[in-house]
Amino acid sequence: MATLITEEVLKDPYVASVAISLSVANKKAQECGVDLKESMISITQENSAEESFWRINYGPKNYINRRGGDLIIYVYQEDGRIHKVLRGQ
Numbered sequence: 001m002a003t004l005i006t007e008e009v010l011k012d013p014y015v016a017s018v019a020i021s022l023s024v025a026n027k028k029a030q031e032c033g034v035d036l037k038e039s040m041i042s043i044t045q046e047n048s049a050e051e052s053f054w055r056i057n058y059g060p061k062n063y064i065n066r067r068g069g070d071l072i073i074y075v076y077q078e079d080g081r082i083h084k085v086l087r088g089q
Contacts, residue, residue: 018043018054021075025056028082034058034071045077052077 009015022043026036040063044055058071070088075081 017077017080020080021054021077022056024080024082025054025073025075028073028085029056029058029071032071032085032087038062046074051083053083 022041029039030036036058038061039058040061042057042059044057046053046055053074054077056073056075058073060066060069072086072088074083074085076083
């Protein structure tokens with residue numbers, strides 16, 4: 001049986017930040033024509049001297065013999081705003 005999310009987990013600032021950022025990025029990805037069910041999604045934390053971002057990458061699950069085409073969305077960690085959107089070639 002699956003374990004329910006505990007109150008301790010919900011209080012973790014990274015859990016909330018990732019959840020909000022992923023939700024915002026998913027909405028933007030769908031607006032850009034990405035099929036979420038057919039995407040391999042990865043999340044990476046990136047920090048600069050002033051700001052922290054979640055780099056959310058949408059690539060094809062079936063990537064054999066495919067080149068490029070990923071969608072990358074940078075989301076501010078502290079408030080979930082989109083910083084930039086990049087489309088691979």
